[in-house]
Each structure stands twice: as C-alpha cells, then as structure tokens.
Amino acid sequence: MKVLVSYATSEGHTRKIARTLADRIADSGHMVELLHIDDADDIDLDRFDRVIVAASVHAGHYQRAVSEFAAKHAAQLGAKPSLFLSVSLAAAGHDAEDWRGLDKILADFQDATGWTPGRVEQIAGAYMPSQYDVFRRFVMRRILAQKDPEADLDQDKEYTDWPALDALIAEWLGA
Ligand SMILES: Cc1cc2nc3c(=O)[nH]c(=O)nc-3n(C[C@H](O)[C@H](O)[C@H](O)COP(=O)(O)O)c2cc1C
Structure with a gap:
C-alpha cells in the first residue's frame, strides 16, 4: 500500500506529528510519501491508495493552503480512504465549549472544501x-x-x- 502524508504547520508541531506517522507507516512495511501541503498542490493522488492530511488550528481556522488543497482534490480525496488530523490546543483539554468549537471548525472546513474525510481525529498539539x-x-x-x-x-x-x-x-x- 502507498500512503501520502501531507501536512501544514505554523510552529512545526504538526510536521513532527506527520513525520512520526510517516515513520510508523514505513515501519509497517508500506510505502509512504511525506509532503508539506505546499508541495502537494499538483500531485497526482491516483498514485496513492490512502491519504492523510494533517493541519493545525490557529484563530479558529486551518491553514489556508490545506483548504485550497482539499477543495482542489475533493473528488479524488473522497474516492479513497482518508484520515484528517486536526491539531490544536483545544483538543488537549476537556472543555465542552472548546470541543464544540473544534466541531464547528471542522464543519466549516468540510463545507468550504467539499471534502468529507473518511476519518477525522482531533489531536492535542503543543x-x-x-x-x-x-x-x-x-x-x-x-x-x-x-x-x-x-x-x-x-x-x-x-x-x-x-x-x-x-x-x-x-x-x-x-x-
Ligand atoms: C497564534 C495562535 C493561535 C492559535 N489558535 C488556536 C485556536 O484557535 N484553537 C486551538 O485549539 N488552538 C490554537 N492554537 C494552538 C495550536 O493549534 C497548537 O499550538 C498547535 O500545536 C500548532 O501546531 P503547529 O505547530 O503545527 O502549527 C493557536 C496557536 C497560536 C500560536
């Protein structure tokens, strides 16, 4: 299986998460390509069996490049198993309002891009x-x-x- 791990980061923590995932995927015997989202813009997603996208939350939004990537490739992304990692500090806590905020950020992202990831995980950041x-x-x-x-x-x-x-x-x- 060949997996694309693409990520956006503002302070570097999501890059660390993406690298860790890529290492684990390789350790499991699969092929993996790790790309910053800026370098994935024109990628042919048909080359991959599965796709992971990781992004971090800043002031209630994911990085713009992630939304642009997801919107551009929504049809191909939707046609294969995908995992979206939403990295934030809100996910480090148990505040119900914070978690409702994360749900809203994700819903807005899905509405804006037309991509509904196969699986979404909220990941505590740094x-x-x-x-x-x-x-x-x-x-x-x-x-x-x-x-x-x-x-x-x-x-x-x-x-x-x-x-x-x-x-x-x-x-x-x-x-
Ligand atoms: C300026 C700024 C704004 C942030 N805004 C939010 C936010 O709205 N909600 C949240 O849960 N975390 C917020 N965070 C925390 C980041 O999501 C967290 O630090 C994350 O680990 C950053 O990942 P990165 O280093 O890959 O960019 C913010 C961090 C910064 C520096």
Missing part, C-alpha cells in the same frame, strides 16, 4: 513559546495560564499523546 513572536507569546501565555495552571509558561510543552497516535495509525492501516 504550546511552543520558543516559536512565537512577541504578540503571539503574550496571547498564548494568557490562554495557557488558564488552561494549564501548572505549566511553565516559558517552556515549550507537548500535549500530544504519542502512544495513542501510534495506536491510531496502526488501527487505520489495518482497517
């Missing part, structure tokens, strides 16, 4: 002050202080459950 500019650091410190009062606001912190991600990809490949 807090990465080392990657933020002054404004983002200010905003994100305030948000994180509320969500995770025990966090050191000066340190990067990953909330991704890596063993759960391994289990997810193993299950998806076997399905």
